[in-house]
Amino acid sequence: xxxxxxxxxxxxxxxxxxxxxxxxxxxxxxxxxxxxxxxxxxxxxxxxxxxxxxxxxxxxxxxxxxxxxxxxxxxxxxxxxxxxxxxxxxxxxxxxxxxxxxxxxxxxxxxxxxxxxxxxxxxxxxxxxxxxxxxxxxxxxxxxxxxxxxxxxxxxxxxxxxxxxxxxxxxxxxxxxxxxxxxxxxxxxxxxxxxxxxxxxxxxxxxxxxxxxxxxxxxxxxxxxxxxxxxxxxxxxxxxxxxxxxxxxxxxxxxxxxxxxxxxxxxxxxxxxxxxxxxxxxxxxxxxxxxxxxxxxxxxxxxxxxxxxxxxxxxxxxxxxxxxxxxxxxxxxxxxxxxxxxxxxxxxxxxxxxxxxxxxxxxxxxxxxxxxxxxxxxxxxxxxxxxxxxxxxxxxxxxxxxxxxxxxxxxxxxxxxxxxxxxxxxxxxxxxxxxxxxxxxxxxxxxxxxxxxxxxxxxxxxxxxxxxxxxxxxxxxxxxxxxxxxxxxx
Numbered sequence: 001x002x003x004x005x006x007x008x009x010x011x012x013x014x015x016x017x018x019x020x021x022x023x024x025x026x027x028x029x030x031x032x033x034x035x036x037x038x039x040x041x042x043x044x045x046x047x048x049x050x051x052x053x054x055x056x057x058x059x060x061x062x063x064x065x066x067x068x069x070x071x072x073x074x075x076x077x078x079x080x081x082x083x084x085x086x087x088x089x090x091x092x093x094x095x096x097x098x099x100x101x102x103x104x105x106x107x108x109x110x111x112x113x114x115x116x117x118x119x120x121x122x123x124x125x126x127x128x129x130x131x132x133x134x135x136x137x138x139x140x141x142x143x144x145x146x147x148x149x150x151x152x153x154x155x156x157x158x159x160x161x162x163x164x165x166x167x168x169x170x171x172x173x174x175x176x177x178x179x180x181x182x183x184x185x186x187x188x189x190x191x192x193x194x195x196x197x198x199x200x201x202x203x204x205x206x207x208x209x210x211x212x213x214x215x216x217x218x219x220x221x222x223x224x225x226x227x228x229x230x231x232x233x234x235x236x237x238x239x240x241x242x243x244x245x246x247x248x249x250x251x252x253x254x255x256x257x258x259x260x261x262x263x264x265x266x267x268x269x270x271x272x273x274x275x276x277x278x279x280x281x282x283x284x285x286x287x288x289x290x291x292x293x294x295x296x297x298x299x300x301x302x303x304x305x306x307x308x309x310x311x312x313x314x315x316x317x318x319x320x321x322x323x324x325x326x327x328x329x330x331x332x333x334x335x336x337x338x339x340x341x342x343x344x345x346x347x348x349x350x351x352x353x354x355x356x357x358x359x360x361x362x363x364x365x366x367x368x369x370x371x372x373x374x375x376x377x378x379x380x381x382x383x384x385x386x387x388x389x390x391x392x393x394x395x396x397x398x399x400x401x402x403x404x405x406x407x408x409x410x411x412x413x414x415x416x417x418x419x420x421x422x423x424x425x426x427x428x429x430x431x432x433x434x435x436x437x438x439x440x441x442x443x444x445x446x447x448x449x450x451x452x453x454x455x456x457x458x459x460x461x462x463x464x465x466x467x468x469x470x471x472x473x474x475x476x477x478x479x480x481x482x483x484x485x486x487x488x489x490x
Contacts, residue, residue, distance in 0.1 A: 108173025337381025
């Protein structure tokens with residue numbers, strides 16, 4: 001880990017609910033083999049980073065990150081695509097030839113996490129390249145919208161036919177870059193896109209965000225989707241709201257409360273402790289339906305718990321914590337020590353693994369364990385499966401899932417129009433932060449703000465800044481590289 005040479009010792013209290021490490025008695029209840037923060041750093045640096053830190057991943061020009069690559073990390077020769085793409089399922093093949101902004105944004109996020117954990121300026125340069133490409137090529141200053149994808153060089157679809165989910169994920173990489181650097185020009189574009197989303201897509205009748213606004217014969221404008229609300233929170237709003245200027249912070253906090261209300265009021269089934277993925281089609285309101293799975297339910301409860309703590313709303317925290325514990329209990333498969341993916345229509349658990357669902361369940365359990373050590377009990381075994389089976393030990397990164405009687409990895413494409421480095425990077429970051437806290441150790445994170453007085457927070461968490469040391473940052477005039485040691489993560 002890079003060691004800055006100029007040091008400034010600073011002790012600050014985290015805002016919000018009280019921030020403290022688990023009491024010694026609580027730490028004693030933690031499983032002895034809980035992975036350490038160092039184990040999560042090793043995973044990030046050795047298993048994930050090599051797949052993304054190579055020229056074929058950087059795009060031409062740099063920052064135009066490719067939506068598709070081979071499993072070995074190389075650029076795709078479309079005249080002779082690799083087997084994993086040639087034999088890919090139809091829902092992947094039908095998107096060949098498209099370049100998705102959401103995937104360029106997710107890769108930008110990955111490089112932001114890489115800088116955040118390692119302090120390597122080259123990773124921040126790649127994050128800057130990705131954010132710059134999105135700002136220059138994908139954002140429309142006239143409408144405030146963002147392109148969903150390009151096909152044969154043409155931006156598609158038309159402005160109000162773009163989904164709120166795609167617009168949220170266009171924000172993801174920009175938000176991570178602003179969180180690290182406090183780049184004011186970046187923030188202006190982030191705010192413009194958010195204003196477009198909440199102005200054009202808010203439906204007064206539903207009191208919720210639409211999926212798309214433009215009316216069409218296929219009825220896309222009638223779709224009511226959980227992710228239209230949820231992904232605004234996890235992609236950019238929860239990360240940025242606490243560090244915004246006061247006026248913006250108040251407005252964004254109000255919007256977070258609005259979205260939390262929508263999710264609880266419309267999408268939560270409190271008796272089942274799950275979230276329905278869609279509401280517009282009554283036939284979809286059943287187990288096994290689209291987006292009704294442990295991943296979306298875990299992410300929704302995680303975001304609600306974090307919103308509750310940020311806004312000091314104990315009722316929301318209690319609701320989310322109760323639901324989250326129920327989801328984790330349903331999803332955990334003690335015979336294999338792994339997470340399942342969803343409830344089948346008959347109420348049984350689908351034991352197949354999907355990389356992003358597995359990551360969300362780990363992250364939820366890790367977060368709850370900061371206050372309730374009992375929630376950490378599955379983590380040594382779930383992490384062991386991730387490290388052993390989900391990681392591609394030859395080509396790096398993680399497989400899309402695992403299944404079958406022996407739970408073998410799915411050796412299909414590791415990167416496509418929905419899978420990039422976002423979930424695997426967040427999984428490692430949250431794993432590192434919470435492991436350090438649970439083991440009573442400080443978490444070291446790197447930032448690049450221009451001001452030594454910038455408010456710095458440990459991702460979605462509260463924490464106390466114990467020490468803070470800085471040095472000039474090569475390639476970023478006016479910015480400093482700041483190594484911050486956070487303690488008392490909550």
